[in-house]
Amino acid sequence: MAGPVPELEDRATRCATRLSDADRVLLASHIDADGLTSAAIAASALERAEIPFETVFEKQLDETAIADIAATDYETVLFTDFGSGQLDIIGEHEENGDFTPVIADHHQPADRETEYHLNPLLFGINGASELSGAGASYVLARALAEVWNGERRSTEETSAESEWMDPRSDGGIVTASGTNDARADNRDLAALAVVGAVGDMQASSGELHGANAKIVEEGVEAGVVETGTDLALYGKQTRPLPKLFEYATDVHIPGISNNEGGALRFLDGLDLDLKRDGEWRRWSGLSNDEKQTVASALVQRAVSKGVPASKIDQLVSTAYVLPAEPVGTELRDASEFSTLLNATARYERADVGLGVCLGDRGDALERARKLLRDHRRNLSNGIDLVTREGVTHEDHLQWFDAGDEIRETIVGIVAGMAMGNEGISRSKPILAFAEKNEDELKVSSRGTHNLVREGLDLSVVMGEASRAVGGDGGGHDVAAGATVPKGEESAFIERADEIVGEQLS
CATH class of the missing domain: 3.10.310.40 (Diaminopimelate Epimerase; Chain A, domain 1)
Incomplete structure (x- = not known):
């Protein structure tokens, strides 16, 4: 397997082989952004490998939840973005013959071993900053594609006619739906892995590191991820410019941050046309020259107000963009995408978040956006409460x-x-x-x-x-x-x- 994380290659292949041998799989996952993207990556990989599966979500994987899973008639259970920390309980059910666990996680493992356990911490990779749950699921998905394609090629060698060869692709192996090699080897799922890592707060110092960075590279090669240096502000795709700067509080700029009037005066003072048809434009809609002018003015304001240089440096970071998504939408930016997913999970609608991850741009996306609006209102009220009290x-x-x-x-x-x-x-x-x-x-x-x-x-x-x-x-x-x-x-x-x-x- 030519996967992104060589240290995990052997273990990932063993886990993938176990899944490919299963008649059907129960996929159990956590419900936050990392958990939802983990589940979507795993679900896509299982579906492409023609492995029947069912998906369940748990807010907390405790003894009761694991017992409920054991009570099903599934012989193979794939845990994503949790399972390692509950391995002591899971192991008891494994010993009792209730099910065989396959775990793709990045949390601290319990003091117990199991054969099909894919976790970066077992191989000297930091699970808090170098590989998320979605990243572990992505490594597994890449291995599953390798195993599946190997089995398929073996079958084709004994077949007089292969139905998997696409005459338009110069003999290249493609999936049943006729898509390109990035889908055939699951590299297209790198976009979801990046969203999961960003949602799991792993972009420390403004960018993803370690094994996460290797996944980014694969996403860029596959054409599903773009990176570049940009302002480190949340909401560059969707927030009108005044709100973008008013709510930019990670680096506090006196007179702009948490100051609606100050943000407006800052923008009004620039020699730019920042409105269209009376409405404020968004950062994503600015030209590169316009972005440079605004960013330079923002830095100058920070310097003039005595913001330390180390803080000013934090105004710039690496942006992770999903080019297949429309400009100006929550799904275009990995950070905003992850927030949208968190909004579905926090209100017991993990099914909606999963639907968005799997490509539903109709009902699921509209429901997610409504949940996000409610989520933002609740967050605002909560922050006001804590600040007041x-x-x-x-x-x-x-x-x-x-x-x-x-x-x-x-x-x-x-x-x-x-x-x-x-x-x-x-x-x-x-x-x-x-x-x-x-x-x-x-x-x-x-x-x-x-x-x-x-x-x-x-x-x-x-x-x-x-x-x-x-x-x-x-x-x-x-x-x-x-x-x-x-x-x-x-x-x-x-x-x-x-x-x-x-x-x-």
């Missing part, structure tokens, strides 16, 4: 309790977006509590990549602190979550603060 500062972290006023599925996003607002520091990780049910609380945590470089690992913080109070948790170094019993908040915070202090000392 404030956070509690401990020695090494800060936290707030949203109770039932912010959905537990979005409280972590709210926490991350609120960092940097008045009274909310970006130099400490933030923890957010929200009601999960009558007996438990959801805890979400967010940090910054600068804190991670200083030693922060929120996966360890959430895991150790939650288990100390009878809960459980995990995730990634920059973002993680946990479930804890009600009444244990103080003990949890105390232990989490200790661990953060040890990490950053």
Whole structure:
């Protein structure tokens, strides 16, 4: 297999061979942007390999969810974007003969082994910054195409006439639908893998690194991904210019960020025609010269307001564009695409997000856009609440309790977006509590990549602190979550603060 991550090649091939030998597969996946793209990549690869499958989604892969999976009559279960951390429970069901697991994940594995386990962490690759769940699924999909094409070629060699040869392709192998080699070897799925990695916050320092970068290269070669240097602002495809700059808060520019009037005055002061038919244009619709003029003026404003040079450098990053999608839509930009997917997942409509990933540009896309509008409104209300009520500062972290006023599925996003607002520091990780049910609380945590470089690992913080109070948790170094019993908040915070202090000392 000439795949993007040589270290994973053998394991991916073994996992793909197991799937190709299955009569049918149950595909189980997480529901966030990384999970949805993981599922879409796996579903596409299974369908192309003519392996019957059914897809289920789980917000949390706990004992009950795994037991429900075991109760089905599927002999093979493919877990994507989760499964590694639950391998102790999955392994018990495997030993009992309930099913054979195949896992494509990037989270910290439990202390147990299984044969068909594809995880970058097992091969010295950082699963928090170098390969996402969608990336692991992509590596598996590439291997599955290799196995499938090999089996097909073997069959063709014994056949008098091959129905897989397209006379228009100079003898090249194509899929049943007659598409090109990028589809035949699943390289076209690199676009979804990039969306998943960006949605999983893996574009640290403004770009994707490591194995993710190799997937980007394959996507560029396949013609499904384009990259380039651009402003590091969210909403370049869809936000009118004033809103683009008003909401650009990762690098705070005094007089523009969080300042509607200031953003308008900044744009009005430029010698450019930035409106069409009375409506503000979008960044994606500007010419390169116009973009250069606006960007230069933005940098000059930042310098004049004393923004540190290191911060100004963060105004520019690598953009990941999906050229097959229309300019000015959420699907054109990997960051906006991932936000759209998160909006479907956070409101229990993973089926809608999956439909968009699989190419539904009708009902699924319209439903996703409505969910995104609702999602943005809820996020705005949540950020306003946290900023108004404030956070509690401990020695090494800060936290707030949203109770039932912010959905537990979005409280972590709210926490991350609120960092940097008045009274909310970006130099400490933030923890957010929200009601999960009558007996438990959801805890979400967010940090910054600068804190991670200083030693922060929120996966360890959430895991150790939650288990100390009878809960459980995990995730990634920059973002993680946990479930804890009600009444244990103080003990949890105390232990989490200790661990953060040890990490950053």
